[in-house]
Amino acid sequence: MTAKDERYYQAYLSHHSVSRRGLFRGVFGAAHKTLNSDMPRTITRPPFACAEHLFSEVCNGCGECARACPYGLIDVHSGKAELTIDFAACDFCRRCAQSCATNALNVAFKADTTLRPSFSENCLQRQNQSCDVCQQACPQQAISAELEVDNEKCNGCGECKIRCFMSAVQLVLTA
Numbered sequence: 001m002t003a004k005d006e007r008y009y010q011a012y013l014s015h016h017s018v019s020r021r022g023l024f025r026g027v028f029g030a031a032h033k034t035l036n037s038d039m040p041r042t043i044t045r046p047p048f049a050c051a052e053h054l055f056s057e058v059c060n061g062c063g064e065c066a067r068a069c070p071y072g073l074i075d076v077h078s079g080k081a082e083l084t085i086d087f088a089a090c091d092f093c094r095r096c097a098q099s100c101a102t103n104a105l106n107v108a109f110k111a112d113t114t115l116r117p118s119f120s121e122n123c124l125q126r127q128n129q130s131c132d133v134c135q136q137a138c139p140q141q142a143i144s145a146e147l148e149v150d151n152e153k154c155n156g157c158g159e160c161k162i163r164c165f166m167s168a169v170q171l172v173l174t175a
């Protein structure tokens, strides 16, 4: 395990009550095998996912998270769990993480899909018309009246995308 991995997990362990044994069996066991700890996420993972270089080692594609998600947001592609928000938002119910036997998903990790909204020209506000549907829909109050997104408040739930009747909101992977 690299020093960076160690810092990463110590930060979680100091803030969350998690099963150390479970984490050692899963992500810690994989950490020492992996070399590239800066691997960026190019695919959206479910919330509560560990860092991508560990996820790519630990997720075994069993599909338990996909079966657990009440909204059908998770599929397994190329042997790894992927999240797609097209028809329903994620409410961070934790069922995916609680069903994950390998700890690739674990409630100790961040409740964040790392998706963030981006507004297209279809947006009525961009056309100088009145609309605040996405701002009102956002459970985190992360969207300002000027459509600026507070990246710290936003957790990538996708509610803004789902609620926009102009299909003006895209979700962009940011991490």
Ligand code: SF4
Binding pocket: 046, 047, 068, 069, 070, 071, 072, 073, 074, 083, 089, 090, 091, 092, 093, 094, 095, 096, 097
């Ligand atoms: S937290 Fe719940 S709603 Fe969100 S992806 Fe996991 S199982 Fe689905």
Ligand code: SF4
Binding pocket: 115, 116, 117, 137, 138, 139, 140, 141, 142, 143, 149, 153, 154, 155, 156, 157, 158, 159, 160, 161
């Ligand atoms: S801006 Fe709000 S509604 Fe949109 S993804 Fe972020 S938290 Fe969810």
